[in-house]
Amino acid sequence: MPKLPTKSFDRSLWVFHVNTGSCNGCDIEILAALTPRYDVERFGIKLVGSPRHADALLVTGPVTRDMEDKVKRFYEQMADPKVVIVIGSCGISGGVFHESYNLVGPVDKVIPVDVYVPGCPPRPEAIIDGVVKAWMKLERLRREKK
Amino acid sequence: MNLDFLTPYGFWNPILWLLVIFVALLVAYLIWLRGNSRYKKGTEQTKPFLSGYAPESKEAMMVSASNIYWGFTSTLKGYYNFLRKMHTGDIRDYLGWYVGIVAIMLILYILWGGA
Ligand code: SF4
Numbered sequence: 001m002p003k004l005p006t007k008s009f010d011r012s013l014w015v016f017h018v019n020t021g022s023c024n025g026c027d028i029e030i031l032a033a034l035t036p037r038y039d040v041e042r043f044g045i046k047l048v049g050s051p052r053h054a055d056a057l058l059v060t061g062p063v064t065r066d067m068e069d070k071v072k073r074f075y076e077q078m079a080d081p082k083v084v085i086v087i088g089s090c091g092i093s094g095g096v097f098h099e100s101y102n103l104v105g106p107v108d109k110v111i112p113v114d115v116y117v118p119g120c121p122p123r124p125e126a127i128i129d130g131v132v133k134a135w136m137k138l139e140r141l142r143r144e145k146k
Numbered sequence: 147m148n149l150d151f152l153t154p155y156g157f158w159n160p161i162l163w164l165l166v167i168f169v170a171l172l173v174a175y176l177i178w179l180r181g182n183s184r185y186k187k188g189t190e191q192t193k194p195f196l197s198g199y200a201p202e203s204k205e206a207m208m209v210s211a212s213n214i215y216w217g218f219t220s221t222l223k224g225y226y227n228f229l230r231k232m233h234t235g236d237i238r239d240y241l242g243w244y245v246g247i248v249a250i251m252l253i254l255y256i257l258w259g260g261a
């Protein structure tokens with residue numbers, strides 16, 4: 001169990017979600033985390049439409065050849081400090097697609113990854129847990145930078 | 147000096163307006179100050195976001211004026227093609243046209259002018 005921060009987070013976390021080749025199962029679970037049942041927006045976790053506005057990059061699926069340059073650009077367009085969260089077994093190891101001719105590989109072969117959330121697909125609780133871990137790392141990075 | 151203006155339609159004071167503009171600029175500046183200053187200039191971080199695609203040149207991304215007049219120029223294609231041929235961009239051609247037209251007008255004037 002990670003050590004929880006003693007005070008509340010400094011600021012809300014804006015997340016950019018990208019599907020690099022997932023079957024959409026993980027993406028549906030991310031949406032589930034936003035529904036009234038889990039409602040992560042009440043904690044300030046918000047999906048944004050551009051990586052330039054985001055603190056965290058949420059990646060689902062293995063990286064297909066077509067998405068390789070795009071996911072790199074998403075990562076480079078985010079301001080520092082930033083964190084990358086991979087949701088689902090596909091992004092971690094290739095999962096059910098791991099021997100596909102059309103893959104570059106798991107996400108950490110293309111960009112650095114901070115948090116892995118395994119599962120096919122992971123439950124919304126697991127996704128929220130991963131996001132909170134990434135959030136804590138981000139706050140740490142921010143404090144180190146100050 | 148009294149700068150107040152009281153008309154049947156309302157009240158006007160230029161000093162008050164300057165104050166309003168100053169406050170608005172101040173608020174805009176404060177909002178700008180709250181922005182993220184960590185973007186590194188000259189890197190991907192300050193380039194436009196185009197769903198992950200590499201940004202093209204500004205000219206290629208903008209709607210050109212020819213798009214707005216497309217219907218017009220397409221309908222009058224014959225006329226425009228003829229006009230375009232005349233517009234060579236060479237000043238000597240334009241001077242040639244000028245001298246030619248003036249010569250024709252002079253001849254016409256000499257033959258029938260002033261009658
Ligand atoms: S981990 Fe499972 S649910 Fe998620 S994208 Fe891969 S196959 Fe789909």
